[in-house]
Amino acid sequence: MAQYNSYCAAISAGKFNAKHQDYHDHYYGFAETEDNALFGSLLMEINQAGLSWDTVLNKSESIKAAYANFDIDQVANFTPSDIERLLKNPGIIRMRKKIEAAIYNAQQIQLLQREYGSFYHWIDSQHPQKEEDWIKCFKKKFKFTGKEITKEFLMGIGYLKGAHVPECPLYDKVLKSQPKWLEA
Ligand SMILES: [Zn+2]
Numbered sequence: 001m002a003q004y005n006s007y008c009a010a011i012s013a014g015k016f017n018a019k020h021q022d023y024h025d026h027y028y029g030f031a032e033t034e035d036n037a038l039f040g041s042l043l044m045e046i047n048q049a050g051l052s053w054d055t056v057l058n059k060s061e062s063i064k065a066a067y068a069n070f071d072i073d074q075v076a077n078f079t080p081s082d083i084e085r086l087l088k089n090p091g092i093i094r095m096r097k098k099i100e101a102a103i104y105n106a107q108q109i110q111l112l113q114r115e116y117g118s119f120y121h122w123i124d125s126q127h128p129q130k131e132e133d134w135i136k137c138f139k140k141k142f143k144f145t146g147k148e149i150t151k152e153f154l155m156g157i158g159y160l161k162g163a164h165v166p167e168c169p170l171y172d173k174v175l176k177s178q179p180k181w182l183e184a
Pocket of ligand 1 (some may be wrong): 168
C-alpha cells in the first residue's frame with residue numbers, strides 16, 4: 001500500500017479485492033455497538049500486528065470460525081487444548097501470544113460486561129479522551145493492545161478520527177453516521 005497515501009486511495013484505485021471493498025464501505029469507521037462484533041474487531045487488529053491488513057482480512061472467515069464466531073463467552077472459556085488446536089490451524093495467525101491475548105481479553109471483557117452492562121458501554125463510558133489516554137487505558141485492561149492496535153481499533157469503530165480521508169467517496173456517509181469522534 002506504500003504507493004497510496006491511504007487505505008481509501010488504495011481501495012479507489014482497485015488495489016484490493018471485494019472483501020476489502022466491503023470492509024471499507026460498510027465497517028471501517030462506522031459505529032459498532034454489538035459486543036461480539038467489537039471483540040471480533042479487536043481480535044482482528046491484534047492478529048494483524050506485524051502483518052499486512054490484507055493477510056488478516058483474507059483469513060477473516062477462518063479466523064472467525066476458529067475463534068467461535070467471536071463469541072466472547074466461548075473464547076473466554078478456551079482451554080490449553082483449544083490453544084493447541086488453534087496453533088495447528090493453518091487458516092489463522094498461528095502465534096501463541098496472540099491466541100493467549102484473545103482468551104485473556106475475552107475474560108477481561110466479561111468483567112467489563114458485568115460491571116458496565118456491556119463492552120460497548122464500557123468503551124462509551126471512556127469517551128471522550130485523548131488518544132494517548134485511550135492507549136494507556138487499553139494497555140491496562142488488555143493484552144497485546146499497543147499503540148497502533150488500539151488506535152486502529154478505535155478508528156475502525158469511530159471513536160478516533162482518521163478512518164476515511166476527506167477525499168474518500170464514503171467520507172460523507174461516515175459523517176452522517178455520527179461517529180463518536182465528532183463529539184470529542
Ligand atoms: Zn474511505
